[in-house]
Amino acid sequence: MDPQMMVELGALTLVGGAALIAGVAEDLESDVGSQSNPNSQVQLAPQMGYLHRLYNKAISGEPASYPFYAAIGAATALSVLSVTGNNSLIGVFFALVAGAFVTALIHGVYATTSYMGRLASQSRFGQPIYMDVLRTHTPVLMAHGFVANFSVLLLTWVLIAQHLSPFPFVVLAFIWGIALGGVGSAVGDVHLGTDRYYQDRPYGSGVNAAHSGSVVRKAESGLRNSIDCAWFCSKFGGPLTGLGFGLVVYLHFWKEVVVKDWWSAVAGIIIVMIFVIMNTYLERYSRQRYGTYKEETEAE
Amino acid sequence: MFSLLLWVWIILGGILIGAGVHFIPVGGAPAAMSQATGVGTGTTMLAAASGLTGLIGAGTAYYTHPGDFAYTIVMGGVSAALMISVLAFIANVMYVYGAGVPLASAKVKYDPITKWRQDLYVSRGTEGHGSPMASFISGILGAFLAGVGGALVFFALAETYKAIPGFSATFGSYPAPYYISLAAAFAIGIFFLNCVMASYNIGGTIEGFHDPKFRRIPKSIAASLVVSAVGGLFALLISVMLPGGI
Numbered sequence: 001m002d003p004q005m006m007v008e009l010g011a012l013t014l015v016g017g018a019a020l021i022a023g024v025a026e027d028l029e030s031d032v033g034s035q036s037n038p039n040s041q042v043q044l045a046p047q048m049g050y051l052h053r054l055y056n057k058a059i060s061g062e063p064a065s066y067p068f069y070a071a072i073g074a075a076t077a078l079s080v081l082s083v084t085g086n087n088s089l090i091g092v093f094f095a096l097v098a099g100a101f102v103t104a105l106i107h108g109v110y111a112t113t114s115y116m117g118r119l120a121s122q123s124r125f126g127q128p129i130y131m132d133v134l135r136t137h138t139p140v141l142m143a144h145g146f147v148a149n150f151s152v153l154l155l156t157w158v159l160i161a162q163h164l165s166p167f168p169f170v171v172l173a174f175i176w177g178i179a180l181g182g183v184g185s186a187v188g189d190v191h192l193g194t195d196r197y198y199q200d201r202p203y204g205s206g207v208n209a210a211h212s213g214s215v216v217r218k219a220e221s222g223l224r225n226s227i228d229c230a231w232f233c234s235k236f237g238g239p240l241t242g243l244g245f246g247l248v249v250y251l252h253f254w255k256e257v258v259v260k261d262w263w264s265a266v267a268g269i270i271i272v273m274i275f276v277i278m279n280t281y282l283e284r285y286s287r288q289r290y291g292t293y294k295e296e297t298e299a300e
Numbered sequence: 301m302f303s304l305l306l307w308v309w310i311i312l313g314g315i316l317i318g319a320g321v322h323f324i325p326v327g328g329a330p331a332a333m334s335q336a337t338g339v340g341t342g343t344t345m346l347a348a349a350s351g352l353t354g355l356i357g358a359g360t361a362y363y364t365h366p367g368d369f370a371y372t373i374v375m376g377g378v379s380a381a382l383m384i385s386v387l388a389f390i391a392n393v394m395y396v397y398g399a400g401v402p403l404a405s406a407k408v409k410y411d412p413i414t415k416w417r418q419d420l421y422v423s424r425g426t427e428g429h430g431s432p433m434a435s436f437i438s439g440i441l442g443a444f445l446a447g448v449g450g451a452l453v454f455f456a457l458a459e460t461y462k463a464i465p466g467f468s469a470t471f472g473s474y475p476a477p478y479y480i481s482l483a484a485a486f487a488i489g490i491f492f493l494n495c496v497m498a499s500y501n502i503g504g505t506i507e508g509f510h511d512p513k514f515r516r517i518p519k520s521i522a523a524s525l526v527v528s529a530v531g532g533l534f535a536l537l538i539s540v541m542l543p544g545g546i
Contacts, residue, residue, distance in 0.1 A: 037332030037340050063345035165356060166363035166476035171484050175352045179383065182349030185332075185341040186391045193332035193340075194399040204400035206334030208425025236398050244390035248383050252353060255382070256360060262371065268378035272440060275385040279436050280414070282392055286402040286430075292420035 008257045011162040015155045016250035019180075022151035023245030024238045026066065026180055027188030029144035031196075031230040031237070032137055033057045033111055035065070036185045038193030043118070044213035046127035052217045053130055055137045055226040057114035062185040065110075067177030069145065070152045072106060073099035074173035077153055096157060100150035107145040111138050137226055144230075152176050155249060164253055176249070183245040191237030196229050204290060306456035307532055313456070314494045314528025316449030318520045321347040321498035323442025324384065325435035325508045330427070337405045337428030337435060337507045339391050343499035344492070347446055350387070351491055354380025354447025358454050359484055363476060369455060376451025377444040384443035388431045395430035403430035405507055412510050413437055428507070438508025446491075453490050453532070457483035460539050486535045493531050497523045 077099030255267040327338030357379025404421035406428035461479035
């Protein structure tokens with residue numbers, strides 16, 4: 001095997017691993033902070049008369065906020081590197097840590113103002129601002145955001161150091177931030193929104209639109225908070241998000257490293273076909289396993 | 301160098317991006333509660349996530365095969381299609397094993413591709429869940445179009461900026477020239493312009509080519525044409541306005 005390809009495959013493994021960790025951390029951060037699609041239910045709950053102790057920060061959609069965190073982190077890391085130089089590995093590592101640290105601070109500021117602002121606007125519905133929720137949740141979501149952003153910066157740096165992408169550090173981190181937010185909000189949110197927020201409803205059904213806002217507010221012990229939700233989602237939603245983002249990044253570069261030129265386009269089409277076939281089996285399995293919700297005569 | 305043909309590529313790329321967004325199955329926030337068919341995130345964001353991943357593929361292709369038009373745009377399309385196929389499949393795994401719902405659409409009685417019955421599998425009070433085969437294939441087609449469009453825009457801008465004196469230089473040990481960075485940044489801008497125009501046209505959620513909202517596509521094409529023409533012209537004129545520009 002070509003030695004250059006072996007080095008690139010090793011780098012790709014590191015990139016895939018970093019992407020996996022980024023995906024898991026990103027989804028759990030959005031569960032603790034309740035940022036994303038299911039936050040519509042948390043936002044709606046007080047208006048429907050359901051007061052809760054869940055964190056409520058929708059700074060923006062995940063695919064909008066993560067690219068900006070990544071770009072801020074990348075710009076900070078670059079400015080540190082412009083002073084220290086990028087010759088030593090440990091120097092690069094600490095520059096990436098510094099970048100992720102700055103994003104965590106900015107994330108914390110946004111989260112605090114967003115939580116206070118959103119809940120203050122709901123005072124007319126009697127929703128209190130819980131200072132202990134703010135105090136306990138904000139560092140947790142900042143920490144998860146730190147891990148996610150550090151992983152994105154790391155994978156971007158490895159891709160650039162191995163010349164696997166011609167894009168500059170900040171632009172590439174920005175694009176991977178969008179992809180990370182896209183996967184996080186498309187995959188992990190379903191576990192939080194359909195299952196965890198509506199655990200008192202029968203399993204195996206979409207949430208009836210008539211029940212919107214009636215989120216579960218009692219926990220296994222005491223009142224539920226958003227850290228409980230992250231504990232629950234870390235069992236399936238988080239890992240699956242990580243798998244999704246890891247596969248996106250890994251397969252994207254695998255087809256360019258292992259096969260060259262026009263064959264990489266062919267390899268990409270073959271991978272897409274494999275996913276189409278797997279989706280057919282998944283759809284058929286779900287229909288056979290779960291059955292219908294209504295009888296044929298009822299539907300007519 | 302400024303060329304009318306490259307401007308046409310940008311306009312065509314913008315139209316393809318705008319049209320591609322209509323194919324991508326977007327469930328928006330309700331999809332996270334399994335209340336709507338499609339992938340659970342916003343229209344603009346899902347299209348951007350897949351299309352810009354395609355842009356990474358196109359950028360690498362352009363860098364390894366400088367000036368190869370066909371290879372650049374095909375790699376852009378294939379990379380975007382790959383991203384959305386992984387994303388939609390993993391999301392479907394989540395619907396089936398995490399939420400326990402079958403994949404179904406509420407807009408059609410039978411899936412146009414598999415011919416499987418849909419309405420019986422839609423749970424009460426919802427508009428379907430997951431991405432059934434028609435939405436899945438539609439998403440792949442849409443991402444391919446959007447990826448090809450993004451690659452066309454990137455190619456045209458890179459070819460233009462390449463001629464600016466000094467822009468073929470590189471920064472330190474970093475091997476890629478300046479003009480690729482600048483073309484990538486402007487291509488992202490034109491991508492977002494067209495995504496947002498299309499998402500206003502869709503207005504919320506869409507299931508793919510079998511959705512009645514898909515018939516609104518001509519309006520989006522007209523809007524993309526205008527927006528890309530103006531945005532593309534500004535992006536190209538930078539090559540004239542910079543010192544030493546042509």
